[in-house]
Amino acid sequence: MSGQTDIQRSILPIPDRRSTIVTTFDAKDPDTAFPPITPLRPPAGAPNVLVILLDDVGFGASSAFGGPIAMPNAERLAKTGLRYTRFHTTAMCSPTRAALLSGRNHQTVGMGGITEMATSSPAATSIRPNTCAPLAEILKLNGYSTAQFGKCHEVPVWETGPTGPFDHWPAPGGGFEYFYGFLGAETNQYYPAIYENTVPIEPERTPEEGYHFMEDMTDKAIGWIQTEKAMTPDKPFFVYFAPGATHAPHHVPKEWADKYKGAFDDGWDALRERTFAKQKDMGIVPEGTDLAARDAVMPAWDDMPEELLPVLRRQMEVYAGYLEYADHYVGQVLDTLEQLDILDDTLIYYIIGDNGASPEGTLQGTFSELISINYRGDIETPEFLASKIDDLGGPDAYNHYALGWAHAMCTPLQWTKQIASHWGGTRNATIMHWPTRIAPETSTPGGGIREQFTHVIDVAATVLDAAGIPEPSTVNGITQEPLHGISMLYTIDDADAAEQHHTQYFELLGNRGIYHKGWSAVTIHRYPGLPGITQMTQGFDEDRWELYDGSTDWSQAHDVAADHPDKLAELQRLFLLQADRYGVFPLDDRKAERLNATIAGRPELIRGTSQTLFPSMRRLAENTVLNIKNRSYSVTSEIAIPEEGVAGTIVAQGGRFGGWALYAVDNVLSYCYNTLGVDWYTTRATSPLPAGTHQVRAEFAYDGGGLGKGGGVTLFVDGTPVGSGRVEQTHPFIFSGDETTDVGAETATTVSGDYDARDSRFTGRIAWVRLDAGDDSHDHLIDPEYVYHVALRRQ
Secondary structure, three states: OOOOOOOOOOEEOOOOOOOOOOOOOOOOOOOOOOOOOOOOOOOOOOOEEEEEEOOOOOOOOEHHHOOOEOOHHHHHHHHOOEEEOOEEOOOOHHHHHHHHHHOOOOOOOOOOOOHHHOOOOHHHOOOOOOOOOOHHHHHHOOOOEEEEEEEOOOOOHHHOOOOOOOOOOOOOOOOOOEEEEEOOOOOOOOOOOEEEOOEEEOOOOOHHHOOOHHHHHHHHHHHHHHHHHHHOOOOOEEEEEEOOOOOOOOOOOHHHHHOOOOOOOOHHHHHHHHHHHHHHHHOOOOOOOOOOOOOOOOOOHHHOOHHHHHHHHHHHHHHHHHHHHHHHHHHHHHHHHHHOOOOOOEEEEEEOOOOOOOOOOOOOOEOEHHHHHOOOHHHOOHHHHHHOHHHOOOOOOEOEOOHHHHHHHOOOOOOOOOOOOOHHHHEOOEEEEOOOOOOHHHOOOOOEEEOOOEEOOHHHHHHHHHHOOOOOOEEOOEEOOOOOOOOOHHHOOOOOOOOOOOEEEEEEOOEEEEEEOOEEEEEOOOOOOOOOOOOOOOOHHHOOEEEEEOOOOOOOOOOOOOOOHHHHHHHHHHHHHHHHHOOOOOOOOOOHHHHOHHHHOOOOOOOOOEEEEOOOOOOEOHHHOOOOOOOOEEEEEEEEEOOOOOOEEEEEEEEOOEEEEEEEEOOEEEEEEEEOOOEEEEEEOOOOOOOEEEEEEEEEEEOOOOOOOOEEEEEEEOOEEEEEEEEOOOOOOOOOOOOOEEEOOOOOOOOOOOOOHHHOOOOOEEEEEEEEEOOOOOHHHOOHHHHHHHHHOOO
């Protein structure tokens, strides 16, 4: 691949060089000559770069690393690439993604937690400082084409509305020239909340027509790559391919889940044993490694109720199908690179998980995350779950598997996602593939294994090293913080090369750890926020530290703190030094306070008790709309009705798994409150709407007496009551993780079953819609601990 090696690249953008010597008067003069225009390109030999980042996949899931789930395309890359068995993330999605794309530790770039929990502390603002230019920006300013597909979850929540600003969106602010994906932690894979750059768009097909976001984003990525290589074949690309898989909801076509029928019938404890044996046989874990014990707060398979077992088994079958399905589409991207004859010239990272497997599906799993998040676990009895078993994985479910399966997916390690102290939360199977640089003799016939300690912050340094691009000293006039990672290229030629990433701290939600030259000292401050798990309540100084000797204990199975108190004290001091260096302090284990924008010190997009919306406003995320939960409220709109009558949505918030809508059916004003996708409460007017311009209103009078209570509904036309009804129970916490508020038509799924999204466009005219919240809020009754649980289970 051609490139330019005679220009300085330490100051970005690269200053333009303009010839200022003019020796002729007439351009027709034979002596008239200027250097030809040369498009900017990276240095010669710079590879294409493809970074694949899956979501919520534990170390022990993939068949390429001894796991039970077939990932033939991961194996395909591993056979001629390198498998890294000690690659680490941060234990949670937003921090891992921010670290990956910046090459700096997550607190340094303001992502000490998820965006929804941002505070004014520099470690947790969710705002990447301009002293830490992202990898995509550095590559773009050196002549790369850049594109991101799939999940983001890095945009500050107050900037996710249609007015931006867009400085922290993938495109344009994150350095990507093109973005196709979703902004939040998760999305419905059948009805996703997609943005193309900064514009919300809707899928062209329905689930019944075969739509799934995994296929869609893959098609978009393939099309983008093909176009880039057709138009500018000499220009390398950087593609960041980040599916929602396998974050909940675990959505996958039934035939993929059915491939695993019966595979997990003996439960998660037996699965851990089988996986561990396979990992040892494959050399993924070294001889002498022990299987780390299951923590006492996690249930054993034998302790689960017999009537629940069929549902638990199906949960894991669906998850396994989902992961293999995602790998299948990764394979289609690889096929495209092969067909374009650029696979060998492409540096590929296949990072199988942005943290450990997710424990957020509760101790028994859930048919719909929204049920458990809204603290209505009482609905999901064994009988209820059994009645929904055939829906799991399909568009009528929003399912997540049980904690026990998540722990099994992290075999042979302790703990899961959220737990940054232990390897189960942070160690992720990773493959590097680059045939131009990775010679066959550097690996065994089944692929090379590399055991050096590595971390997600090493990816940016590796990519720049591979491209021959120096770290810039300034970007857009701003002096840059040096990269924190170490290039991994030194591991390619020598499997036994001494590791160069000697020290790495870990911190998230108060859980802390430090790795240094083979040793790790860790302390768990908080368990995952789940119903049924009693939280620890000690202060930071009371946390109990553990010590592990990595030279003899690969899996952190044997705490040797009592045997080596001096070594433990040495590492504890080192943690303090590293935490201070990278801006971790102050440690923050506050709960509801971090969800209150005023206390946390972050901007809030919506203030007051009233909000006016207009017909062009669609895809408004829940945190950009007035909160009307746990109180009385009214929804008022001025509409124009033609002589033939109207139908369609005036305004709606949420969708199939919960929300409310004001709409018309056959010219009759209607209001529907959908409680958790389980109960629908519909109120209709007793007479049709008259033609002309009118003001319609739905008033909800909250019963009070606690959270999520019911209330009475009254419909009005021009101030005159025209219908009444009742809602027996409401959502106390959230309507959805990705469904939105829409005026004039519904996107994705619909709140009411009276119509679908394609039939939801209002056939009259809407001048405005106003939401007004009452002064009877019961939010002061919310348990701070549970508010914290809600936030964590939305990431």
